[in-house]
Amino acid sequence: MAKGDAKARTHTTRAAPEPAFVQLLTPEGDRVEHPDYTVDFTDEEYRSLYHDLVVVRKLDAEATALQRQGELGIWASLLGQEAAQVGSGRALRTQDMAFPTYREHGVLYCRGIDPIMPLRLFRGVDQGAWDPNEFKFGMYTIVIGAQTLHATGYAMGVGKDGKVGSDDGEAVIAYFGDGATSQGDVNEAFIWASVFNAPMVFFCQNNQYAISEPLERQTRVPLYHRASGFGFPGLRVDGNDVLACYAVTRKALDDARHGQGPSLIEAYTYRMGAHTTSDDPTRYRIASEVEAWQAKDPIKRLRAFLDKQAIAGDDFFAAVDEEARVAAVDLRERVLTMPDPDPRSLFDHVYPHGSPELDQQREQFSTYMASFEGSGH
Amino acid sequence: MAETLTIGKALNTGLRRAMERDPKVLIMGEDVGKLGGVFRITDGLQKDFGDERVIDTPLAESGIIGTAVGLAIRGYRPVCEIQFDGFVYPAYDQIVSQVAKMHYRSQGKVSLPIVIRIPFGGGIGAVEHHSESPEAYFAHTAGLKVVSCSNPDDAYWMIQQSIESDDPIIFMEPKRRYWEKGQVNVDTASAPLHVSRVARTGTDATVLAYGPMVRTALDAATAAAEDGRELEVIDLRTLSPLDMGPVYESVRRTGRAIVVHEAPGNLGLGSEIAARITEECFYSLEAPVLRVTGFDTPYPAARVEEEYLPDLDRVLDAVDRSFGF
Numbered sequence: 001m002a003k004g005d006a007k008a009r010t011h012t013t014r015a016a017p018e019p020a021f022v023q024l025l026t027p028e029g030d031r032v033e034h035p036d037y038t039v040d041f042t043d044e045e046y047r048s049l050y051h052d053l054v055v056v057r058k059l060d061a062e063a064t065a066l067q068r069q070g071e072l073g074i075w076a077s078l079l080g081q082e083a084a085q086v087g088s089g090r091a092l093r094t095q096d097m098a099f100p101t102y103r104e105h106g107v108l109y110c111r112g113i114d115p116i117m118p119l120r121l122f123r124g125v126d127q128g129a130w131d132p133n134e135f136k137f138g139m140y141t142i143v144i145g146a147q148t149l150h151a152t153g154y155a156m157g158v159g160k161d162g163k164v165g166s167d168d169g170e171a172v173i174a175y176f177g178d179g180a181t182s183q184g185d186v187n188e189a190f191i192w193a194s195v196f197n198a199p200m201v202f203f204c205q206n207n208q209y210a211i212s213e214p215l216e217r218q219t220r221v222p223l224y225h226r227a228s229g230f231g232f233p234g235l236r237v238d239g240n241d242v243l244a245c246y247a248v249t250r251k252a253l254d255d256a257r258h259g260q261g262p263s264l265i266e267a268y269t270y271r272m273g274a275h276t277t278s279d280d281p282t283r284y285r286i287a288s289e290v291e292a293w294q295a296k297d298p299i300k301r302l303r304a305f306l307d308k309q310a311i312a313g314d315d316f317f318a319a320v321d322e323e324a325r326v327a328a329v330d331l332r333e334r335v336l337t338m339p340d341p342d343p344r345s346l347f348d349h350v351y352p353h354g355s356p357e358l359d360q361q362r363e364q365f366s367t368y369m370a371s372f373e374g375s376g377h
Numbered sequence: 378m379a380e381t382l383t384i385g386k387a388l389n390t391g392l393r394r395a396m397e398r399d400p401k402v403l404i405m406g407e408d409v410g411k412l413g414g415v416f417r418i419t420d421g422l423q424k425d426f427g428d429e430r431v432i433d434t435p436l437a438e439s440g441i442i443g444t445a446v447g448l449a450i451r452g453y454r455p456v457c458e459i460q461f462d463g464f465v466y467p468a469y470d471q472i473v474s475q476v477a478k479m480h481y482r483s484q485g486k487v488s489l490p491i492v493i494r495i496p497f498g499g500g501i502g503a504v505e506h507h508s509e510s511p512e513a514y515f516a517h518t519a520g521l522k523v524v525s526c527s528n529p530d531d532a533y534w535m536i537q538q539s540i541e542s543d544d545p546i547i548f549m550e551p552k553r554r555y556w557e558k559g560q561v562n563v564d565t566a567s568a569p570l571h572v573s574r575v576a577r578t579g580t581d582a583t584v585l586a587y588g589p590m591v592r593t594a595l596d597a598a599t600a601a602a603e604d605g606r607e608l609e610v611i612d613l614r615t616l617s618p619l620d621m622g623p624v625y626e627s628v629r630r631t632g633r634a635i636v637v638h639e640a641p642g643n644l645g646l647g648s649e650i651a652a653r654i655t656e657e658c659f660y661s662l663e664a665p666v667l668r669v670t671g672f673d674t675p676y677p678a679a680r681v682e683e684e685y686l687p688d689l690d691r692v693l694d695a696v697d698r699s700f701g702f
Contacts, residue, residue, distance in 0.1 A: 099447075127482035132450055139483060143474050149440060150475070153447025160429055160453070184467070188440035195435055349485040350519050352543040357618050 021236040021268050024243040027296045029304025037247040043311045049242055051320050053082045053299045056106040058324035059115050062331055067277040071335055072122045076103045080272030083298030084205050086110055087245025097172045099138040099151035104175050111137045116334050125338055145183030148174040152189045155198035164199050169257035173201040179210025182218045190230040193262035200262035201252040207271035212284040227264035239269030240298040379562050385555035387529035388418050391536040396426050402540055405432040405441055406458030415460055416496055416555055438468035446475050449489040462497040463506030476545045477520030488543045496552035498589045498639045499686055502679045509676050510640035515547040516617040523617040525549035527591035529559040538570040551589035573620040579609035582633035582696055587613040590637045597692035616646055625657050632663035633699045637687050642670035664702035669695045
């Protein structure tokens with residue numbers, strides 16, 4: 001292909017209209033049918049989905065505020081990606097395992113995990129420190145894409161344990177972003193999962209940017225097309241449609257647990273905020289783009305749906321807002337009262353059964369620290 | 378009961394014992410199944426334990442280690458083979474950023490009992506990337522343990538001890554010595570995993586080595602004895618953590634220490650060992666701690682590797698220099 005063609009193609013990609021994807025709820029809040037996917041939620045379940053979206057967004061906003069006030073070292077906001085996370089997170093069955101990046105606060109919430117848990121990491125009092133097996137939710141992984149291999153290995157273990165092939169089989173979901181699809185580890189995970197027919201769902205939240213780099217720096221084909229080259233199905237879903245995200249993820253997980261092997265879901269969404277609180281997105285994207293995505297807001301559309309269908313009214317919406325506010329206040333209080341770790345604890349847990357060398361270093365450090373006592377330092 | 382085995386066969390038998398003992402032990406790597414590994418260290422294991430436990434993996438080292446992490450979280454004990462030393466680097470991120478740190482960052486909630494076997498070192502006339510000594514990269518990384526065997530008895534026991542350990546362990550195998558034979562006591566382990574050991578007693582100088590260089594050091598000691606110098610040779614066995622107790626004891630007696638390894642000298646294990654000996658044995662030293670190592674070059678072409686690698690004469694030359702102080 002000539003150089004000029006490549007440029008033209010890049011330009012075309014940027015100018016492309018809304019891509020084809022699985023959608024069950026329009027931005028206006030109208031329910032649309034899809035030949036392969038549907039949901040059959042009760043009214044109570046619809047309200048509960050809305051509840052989760054609102055609470056997750058409110059907690060996220062509180063964490064951003066805590067960072068701005070110096071109480072967190074950094075925060076990776078999920079603003080705009082609530083539907084992708086709540087939809088996929090609620091699609092997990094109890095026995096399923098999730099391997100997150102560092103932005104999956106919504107999935108974490110849907111696993112029933114106390115939202116304070118990851119804030120310890122972002123405040124800098126620990127480095128995650130939860131047990132993946134206790135919560136069926138891996139530790140946050142900051143090296144881009146590394147967790148997709150962990151997920152795949154775990155899924156291979158599920159297969160070896162004979163936990164595939166029935167309704168109570170186990171499935172594993174790996175979260176990652178559009179930038180991660182360029183990583184070798186993610187491509188290796190695709191290969192491993194495919195070759196070993198692992199019970200995996202690769203859930204890519206394409207939020208259009210890897211910090212500042214737009215999608216066309218990572219790919220010249222739609223990301224979900226990648227799956228076909230690895231030998232498993234891929235599809236694109238409206239990542240701002242919580243119903244569609246739930247439906248496609250539930251189906252993919254169930255296929256995996258029944259022995260149908262891996263699949264790739266590209267949740268087409270948008271990171272409304274910065275990459276992290278250290279980032280300034282105004283340097284690399286224009287306001288009109290952000291505004292266009294605001295019109296597709298995941299919460300607005302579900303609220304419109306609930307309203308139009310008379311599933312919920314103003315009293316309910318106000319009650320959810322109040323519940324979210326209380327949860328945020330509680331989160332804030334617990335962040336502010338989080339104790340700093342004992343400096344001597346930095347020597348702990350390097351090795352499962354300790355280390356004489358580190359015991360010695362800890363002792364020397366303690367003696368050194370003690371030498372300042374009473375000296376006014 | 379003692380059996381005569383090569384180092385390679387001792388490793389193979391040790392792996393077999395570990396797999397028999399614990400059904401959670403898996404072997405994974407490139408060509409480890411039907412072929413039995415390019416050095417045949419896993420020969421026959423897939424035939425006897427099946428391809429669910431002895432896994433021929435896709436050809437991607439980061440994938441081998443990364444999936445081993447997930448398998449370990451699931452409760453398995455993966456033994457990963459990296460085919461050659463110079464091929465470990467694609468897995469370096471998973472080893473250093475994931476494997477090494479998981480226990481620490483989880484505050485002990487996740488252990489990764491993964492063994493990463495790496496045939497290392499030169500002397501086999503190979504093309505580039507097949508003769509390197511990357512052990513210092515791993516010894517420098519907190520959270521990993523690094524060991525190296527030098528003889529069949531250690532090969533047999535250390536591989537089993539490594540698999541039983543809850544630590545992630547980098548297991549460095551002296552590939553050019555795979556075919557050397559020795560007695561293996563298959564009933565009783567002669568030592569725990571993380572201890573160094575006097576391989577030959579002596580009074581005049583202490584020579585420290587590990588893996589393939591232990592044989593070189595022992596040969597040098599035999600030659601030195603003919604000149605009337607008795608060298609004490611210590612097989613370090615464990616590179617992280619180092620077991621320096623026997624080293625200090627020896628150096629305090631001999632007053633001289635020479636560290637031998639194939640890896641380049643700059644910031645190699647010998648640098649750390651020299652620093653520690655200097656701190657602990659300063660008033661016993663008759664001479665500076667000397668190092669006999671590979672040069673600070675990339676590993677050279679096979680036709681000149683014998684000049685690059687420490688050998689008997691370079692060890693003896695260092696002994697002479699030590700006595701020159």
